[in-house]
Amino acid sequence: MPKAVFQDIYRDIRENIENGTYRYQSFLPSENELTQLYGCSRSSIRRALAMLAQDAYVLPQQGKGVRVIRNPAITDPQGYSGLETFGEMAKRLGFTPKTTVLKFEKVVAGDALAALTGFAVGSDLTHILRSRAADGVTVSTDESYYLSESVPGLTPEIVANSVYAYLEGTLGMKIATSRRIITVEGATPADEQIMDLDGFNAVCVMRSHTFDADGIMIEYTETRQKPEALSSVDTAVRPAR
């Protein structure tokens, strides 16, 4: 394993911003000073700073310095963040999760399903529909299609816990990246039947394509959430004009 110096530096500086050691609107030590501080090359420092800028913790200003633009006083909402499972989120937010498996079947991708999911026509897929409850209130549904050959031995019992835990733990698979599209749509009759929408007639829909470390797409999932159950944090950089 390489040292991954830049990641340690990234975490260290980020913590110092979050705990106020590097104050909001102040400047970080210069790259040369950080080089001496951490005893590494300027490249590693720059890599860590680039990550911090990507996450909107800092704003590098040519000729001036690197300014801290993250205000710890503004707290993030508590919803989904990053690539997290329902169980992990439940643990983080401290509620009791419950998953109900409503459907578990093998299907073969036809034209329509292939167009929807992005899997090749003829792929053997495992189709799973689950509902998620937090403290007894059903707040979301997950409709997933897994590439069957990538999830051997999957059972409804496993699905009721966590598919990711099974894939990463038992199968030793590595999840790499997921591309997600979030929209808000009208609630369907199925939504209203399965979820406790409390009268809401719209839901938040997140469609995601997930790839493993081999670059194989192993999952397409459509998550439908009750309003106020999801939040998404996002930083945008305006391109030069």
Place this chain on the structure above:
Amino acid sequence: MPKAVFQDIYRDIRENIENGTYRYQSFLPSENELTQLYGCSRSSIRRALAMLAQDAYVLPQQGKGVRVIRNPAITDPQGYSGLETFGEMAKRLGFTPKTTVLKFEKVVAGDALAALTGFAVGSDLTHILRSRAADGVTVSTDESYYLSESVPGLTPEIVANSVYAYLEGTLGMKIATSRRIITVEGATPADEQIMDLDGFNAVCVMRSHTFDADGIMIEYTETRQKPEALSSVDTAVRPAR
């Protein structure tokens, strides 16, 4: 201006992925081959590849190569993308935009407003409420607070067009980065009164903090959108366990 070789390479490879020259699931030429192809150093190639990986176009695999994981057959939805103004989006999607200014006033940030917006207590702010209509249908509202000293000469007439165009054009300001939080919430009476919600009782809320190139926070905006008017694309990378 520096050459920005890596950006040209990034765009070139990205286009070749989108137009199918580099096919989904295939491998890019190796970094050494790309170095020869573009006549530059490996560092520049790697920087372009890192950006493509960040955007989930490719997945680098140590010891194997860089796999293309973006499928051009899966098209993105057409909503907000990146940091874009309402007018820019209207132009891109081909509808006729109309902005109505409902409020335009100067305020001083008290404790509550400071906590909400992230501006310092006592800041002189310009408070603006606007509604946005697409082809005659009011689809969203924007409630913004600008740091007054950063937007000198702002008038309701300018606000009715585009504040960004004024800032970037007339004032020569550079918008740098914006941090946005998206949630779905119940519609308020004001939402129902101002927007044409077509019976929907939930709205998509995007709260954003925007910084200029000097690292000064110049704007806090709460955008409330009718369902189906917004989409957000997002890539997540699962951290190593």
Place this chain on the structure above:
DNA sequence: GCCGATTTGTCCGTATGTATC
């Protein structure tokens, strides 16, 4: 199982350009 070639991952040192003060 081992070894070597290939490929990506990490790190370093240096040089030059550009913006700020």
Place this chain on the structure above:
DNA sequence: CGATACATACGGACAAATCGG
């Protein structure tokens, strides 16, 4: 103008993973 700071680029070195002989 010079000093400082960030931006870009290059070249070299070694580590780690993969694959084929």
